[in-house]
Amino acid sequence: MAIQHWRIRDRYYRLIGSKCTECGAEFFPPVYKCKRCGSEKIEDSEMPRTGKIMTHTELHEPMPGFEDQAPFHLAVIELTNGARVLSQIVDSPGDTVKTGAKVRAVVRRVRVDGESGQILYGYKFIVD
């Protein structure tokens, strides 16, 4: 996990996804081929940092590496350009995490890699 994190750290820090230069559709996570028009003319594109919650959950039984954060909120977020992000929602009172709530991206510690001790950072969202 740690090596993957370094390879794509710009994407985790700056929400860099993909833009189709043929039809203009934007995607996060990045794609190799446009999901809308099928073009392979794809370039990196920084996503808008605001959007709204489409659906959400509070996770009580986490995976290894996330125990100290549980329970925590996860949400599918639709960004203002239509791209979708799966992310944790943090620093927000539980009753504000609801469908339709406006959110914005922040950079936070994601977890500490158990083997290397490396601290991994990435995007999370807060309710605005």
Added chain:
Amino acid sequence: MARNRAYITSVGLTKIGDHWESSLLDLAVEAARKALKGAPKLKPQQIFVGNMFSSMAASQEHLGALVANALGLEGIPAFKVEAACSSGGSAFNVAYSLVKAGAIDSALVVGVEKMRDMEGDSVSKALCMAESAEWTQFVGATFAALNALLARYYMEQMNVTRDELSSIPVIDHANGVNAEHAQFRKAITPDVVARSAMIADPLRLFDCAPTGDGAAAVLLVNDKAASGPKRNLVEVLAGRVTTAVFSLYQRKDMLRFTATEEAFKQAMKDAGLSPAKLDFAEVHDAFSVTGALSLEAMGFSKRGMGSKDAAHGKYNLNSDLSINTFGGLKARGHPVGGTGVYEISEAFLQLTDQAGKNQVKDADYGVTQNVGGVDTTSAVHVFGRAA
């Protein structure tokens, strides 16, 4: 050239649950030997083993050769097929496709998983390997969390209540009571689901299939290998595997299980069968919401009506369409790589009148649906009594 036909001659099942005294291989061999007893003179030409995470659970890969060797069948081609929780159904599909194409006359398919030797959080990690390491595992989303996101969306978009969502697990447990190989043999009510521990809001413990050890096996043959009367055989009428947009949240419509839609549509066309002819369906309900959306994807319920129809009795044993006749994933259990082969074995038991108290009256046709990911891969097979 005459059209090849494919038949199941026999099946072998282990009870699903805690098998502390048995290894992954012990379970696979037990199920395989039971299946092979159905055709004692036959030596299968190939072996396919459906399994998802033997490397994590048992430090073991190379399952094809391992199982072949243990059965004294070394020498024949043998493979592991992996497609997350649809590994079993996908392994069967490869075998079926080869028999149907005339490339081989017979095959042994074994689906096996050993989950109970792992701690719960390790199982969560292993299951989540069906999803993207970089984008889903990275943010800490377990498989239950993904299905919880889906469940909330389903309930909010389709006005589905808590009790309605519980209706498919309730059917599963009702059917599991009389299923000898089932992990849980106790009936439940919607209230039991609603009061169980919260896993990922709104999904509770009884919305989720349990972890368990288990293996199932089927012996597949063509006309040539199935010499003699076909009376006690089951014909595989069709089988399709399809895939969808990989991650649930990237799909245009999160509430459409397009992999199952396509696999089911294609398989029914191949079988030349109208869905109304089906007497039972073994549905991949790893979570209550996935059961509902699967019923909708196969057209048995209208959109948004899967759970509601189940709550109104549409899918009880011996209703027009019986579902999960031995308890489904929730009560029979879900040893992930084995599940698809359990479903197919259950179809065999129904269509050879060996289902005991779970027998669907006058069952002539049935369908199995086995999913990997959140309907990312779907393996659908259609079965009928052999003529």
